[in-house]
Amino acid sequence: MTQSALTNRHDSPAIETTSFDLSLPVSSFATGWGAALTRTQKIDVVTTECTAEPPKTISFRLGCPAVKTYSYAFPELPEWRTEPTGKKSQTSKKSRPQADNHAGRTRLKPPTDIVKLEDRLYYMLQPPLETILSSESMHMPFEPFPYQYQGIAFLYPRFAAILADEMGLGKTMQAITSMRLLLRAGELRKVLLICPKPLVSNWKREFTMWAPEIPLCVIEGDQTRRHWQWRHQAAPLKIANYELLMRDRDVVLDSGLHFDLVVLDEAQRIKNRSSTTSQITRAISRSRSWALTGTPVENSSEDLVGIFEFLSPGYLQSGMTARRMAKAAGDYILRRTKEKVLTDLPPKLYRDAELDLTPDQWCSYKSAEEDGVIQLEGLGAELTIQHVFELVLRLKQICNFDPATGASSKLERLEADLEEVAASGRKAIVFSQWVGVLEKLRDRLRRFGTLEYHGKIPAKKRETVISQFKEDPSKHVILMSYGAGSVGLNLQFCRYVFLFDRWWNPAVEDQAINRAHRIGAAGSVTVNRMLTLGTIEERINQILEEKRALFEAILSQTAAPRSLGLSQDEVFGLFDLKSRRSDQRRAA
Amino acid sequence: MSASGSKSVPSVGFLTVQEYTDLGLIGGYLILNAVGRPLEFHCTAPVRPNRAQEILYGPTLAPFLYGEQIGQTLVAKGKSRPMFVCTDVEPVLSVREFVSVPVVLITAGGDESNRQHRLDASHAVPPAPKSRKLCEFQLAHHQAAVAEDHARDRDNIVEQWRPHTEAVDLLEPFSRLREAIEEAQRGATRA
Numbered sequence: 001m002t003q004s005a006l007t008n009r010h011d012s013p014a015i016e017t018t019s020f021d022l023s024l025p026v027s028s029f030a031t032g033w034g035a036a037l038t039r040t041q042k043i044d045v046v047t048t049e050c051t052a053e054p055p056k057t058i059s060f061r062l063g064c065p066a067v068k069t070y071s072y073a074f075p076e077l078p079e080w081r082t083e084p085t086g087k088k089s090q091t092s093k094k095s096r097p098q099a100d101n102h103a104g105r106t107r108l109k110p111p112t113d114i115v116k117l118e119d120r121l122y123y124m125l126q127p128p129l130e131t132i133l134s135s136e137s138m139h140m141p142f143e144p145f146p147y148q149y150q151g152i153a154f155l156y157p158r159f160a161a162i163l164a165d166e167m168g169l170g171k172t173m174q175a176i177t178s179m180r181l182l183l184r185a186g187e188l189r190k191v192l193l194i195c196p197k198p199l200v201s202n203w204k205r206e207f208t209m210w211a212p213e214i215p216l217c218v219i220e221g222d223q224t225r226r227h228w229q230w231r232h233q234a235a236p237l238k239i240a241n242y243e244l245l246m247r248d249r250d251v252v253l254d255s256g257l258h259f260d261l262v263v264l265d266e267a268q269r270i271k272n273r274s275s276t277t278s279q280i281t282r283a284i285s286r287s288r289s290w291a292l293t294g295t296p297v298e299n300s301s302e303d304l305v306g307i308f309e310f311l312s313p314g315y316l317q318s319g320m321t322a323r324r325m326a327k328a329a330g331d332y333i334l335r336r337t338k339e340k341v342l343t344d345l346p347p348k349l350y351r352d353a354e355l356d357l358t359p360d361q362w363c364s365y366k367s368a369e370e371d372g373v374i375q376l377e378g379l380g381a382e383l384t385i386q387h388v389f390e391l392v393l394r395l396k397q398i399c400n401f402d403p404a405t406g407a408s409s410k411l412e413r414l415e416a417d418l419e420e421v422a423a424s425g426r427k428a429i430v431f432s433q434w435v436g437v438l439e440k441l442r443d444r445l446r447r448f449g450t451l452e453y454h455g456k457i458p459a460k461k462r463e464t465v466i467s468q469f470k471e472d473p474s475k476h477v478i479l480m481s482y483g484a485g486s487v488g489l490n491l492q493f494c495r496y497v498f499l500f501d502r503w504w505n506p507a508v509e510d511q512a513i514n515r516a517h518r519i520g521a522a523g524s525v526t527v528n529r530m531l532t533l534g535t536i537e538e539r540i541n542q543i544l545e546e547k548r549a550l551f552e553a554i555l556s557q558t559a560a561p562r563s564l565g566l567s568q569d570e571v572f573g574l575f576d577l578k579s580r581r582s583d584q585r586r587a588a
Numbered sequence: 589m590s591a592s593g594s595k596s597v598p599s600v601g602f603l604t605v606q607e608y609t610d611l612g613l614i615g616g617y618l619i620l621n622a623v624g625r626p627l628e629f630h631c632t633a634p635v636r637p638n639r640a641q642e643i644l645y646g647p648t649l650a651p652f653l654y655g656e657q658i659g660q661t662l663v664a665k666g667k668s669r670p671m672f673v674c675t676d677v678e679p680v681l682s683v684r685e686f687v688s689v690p691v692v693l694i695t696a697g698g699d700e701s702n703r704q705h706r707l708d709a710s711h712a713v714p715p716a717p718k719s720r721k722l723c724e725f726q727l728a729h730h731q732a733a734v735a736e737d738h739a740r741d742r743d744n745i746v747e748q749w750r751p752h753t754e755a756v757d758l759l760e761p762f763s764r765l766r767e768a769i770e771e772a773q774r775g776a777t778r779a
Binding site for chain 1: 615618620623624625626627628629630631632633635641657658661662665667755756757760761764765767768771772775776
């Protein structure tokens with residue numbers, strides 16, 4: 001600190017400053033580095049040869065080859081030219097849900113004998129039947145049952161088929177709808193339907209209901225007219241009966257006629273291959289063959305062979321075991337029973353009336369049987385099955401009525417039962433194999449408002465009889481022969497069926513019963529089977545039961561049949577007689 | 589897209605892809621008229637991606653196989669030009685990038701839309717990416733969707749299908765189609 005500063009502290013606030021020179025003396029000298037810093041550097045390059053291989057690359061082809069395709073085109077279906085013009089049914093179909101349930105839809109499936117892929121695809125790719133039939137142009141008066149859709153799906157793609165549903169399940173409707181679909185699809189242009197004469201009007205009626213837009217022609221009238229109808233009628237569908245077919249065989253077989261489809265109703269008519277009917281139907285030129293029958297096996301497996309001769313000649317052969325036959329025919333036959341598919345159909349109640357003959361009848365019966373057997377035995381080598389049949393028929397007639405007094409335990413029972421039927425306002429069908437018996441019944445049952453439907457009733461009057469029976473509340477009983485009344489009639493308003501005598505064949509009896517027990521039956525159907533004890537009827541009944549077992553064996557594909565039905569030996573066996581042939585066999 | 593109109597019959601296409609463990613993918617294309625009758629059926633031979641495709645396409649492999657390879661080829665084979673093409677397999681929607689006809693995904697509900705399509709274990713096609721953006725709507729009785737990139741298709745499809753709503757169930761033909769693919773495959777195996 002300087003002197004002046006010290007002085008200021010005591011004397012005055014003046015500040016005295018003192019400066020010092022801090023600079024250092026610097027001397028410089030030249031080094032010569034400046035030029036070196038600005039000069040370009042010299043770089044020496046050393047080259048070393050690289051000996052490594054170039055890196056490998058892997059290429060993947062991502063370009064894709066063309067995808068191979070298979071293509072199939074199907075014909076556009078022709079439009080049907082007319083819409084149904086008839087009155088709309090009062091029963092309208094229920095609408096179906098569109099999208100929620102695919103499981104309930106019935107699809108066409110090609111049969112195994114269609115092998116060409118394009119043909120198989122054609123059927124597989126068709127819409128479900130429910131969709132087709134629900135379209136506006138395919139008016140259906142009633143909603144078909146699910147099993148009926150399956151039946152249509154079965155028939156539609158098949159060129160050879162047997163629809164063998166039990167009577168009353170609607171074979172007619174299924175066949176008509178299948179034909180209708182095929183006609184509309186252009187797959188059929190000419191169809192021939194052959195049925196028993198009494199059923200022609202029934203088929204006409206059913207076509208009007210189920211396929212009103214399809215023109216049909218019933219072959220009838222005199223020969224000139226029929227020939228013109230066979231050759232020139234433009235309708236795509238012709239209906240002929242078996243009897244006419246025989247008379248018109250020349251024009252049917254020899255004039256170049258060809259049908260896209262021939263349908264045989266009650267096809268058991270051709271079970272006998274040697275019959276004229278069978279020969280003519282087999283000779284008709286056709287592309288498709290369908291057979292409708294509730295009884296493809298009536299007596300023996302040979303019946304089925306006979307029907308297959310029409311469908312696919314030689315496919316089934318005589319002598320095949322029932323099991324093998326069932327397996328071979330399986331894809332061609334569709335058989336359903338009411339028990340399986342119509343669980344809500346009213347029950348069929350059997351009430352077997354096992355009766356004792358009246359004393360008069362018994363006396364006549366014993367006498368006729370003893371005398372008859374003695375006569376048969378007396379014939380020796382001359383004995384034929386015809387002789388035995390004559391005795392059987394004579395005895396069966398005595399079981400119905402005593403020839404001397406007219407006494408009848410069956411009639412007594414029938415009258416008692418019909419009193420109850422009439423009192424309750426119900427209706428009943430009484431079946432017999434003889435018109436004579438029906439006429440006797442008519443006289444005794446007149447008070448029940450009895451009507452008749454059998455071979456002596458002219459065909460033109462039969463429809464009137466059925467209408468009267470259906471509509472007139474005072475008519476409680478209709479007397480029918482098995483021959484005239486067992487097929488094609490819809491009598492589901494009847495609650496009672498009486499089998500006054502038994503037919504030889506259980507299938508025919510079933511058909512008769514099913515006139516009443518069928519779709520639309522309002523309630524249970526009671527079947528009264530009349531049987532006189534200790535007589536030929538009881539013995540025949542045992543054989544009928546065995547036949548029933550045979551039928552089930554072949555069509556249910558469960559087991560081989562135990563019996564081939566009412567063989568010649570069995571007919572002889574009814575009287576403990578031995579047939580000549582069996583003697584010969586034993587001798588051999 | 590070669591399915592240019594050659595017929596005036598209103599028709600709808602149905603396109604699906606079936607997966608076979610041992611064969612790969614087989615596509616089927618069915619063209620029906622407006623009442624559901626078949627007009628054309630086309631199917632592919634089995635298509636199987638190679639290993640390189642599996643690795644390099646990654647999550648885009650399924651749309652590539654279902655749409656570009658199979659779908660495009662099948663739609664091009666059709667002689668009729670349908671109003672639109674339905675599919676029940678979501679990756680097939682990618683075919684819309686290659687064809688001019690609208691493509692719509694039809695589903696019955698959640699189960700169908702979540703269906704996985706895979707190959708066998710050694711050649712697994714990854715499921716389609718869930719990032720695909722869809723434009724969903726109701727078509728007749730079904731849930732439907734188009735790719736969002738083609739959202740305009742929706743109005744066209746709804747408008748064109750309106751007169752035929754009750755005639756054909758748009759989901760039912762896929763069961764026919766799958767059966768036909770099976771049958772064709774069996775036929776090819778026999779041959």
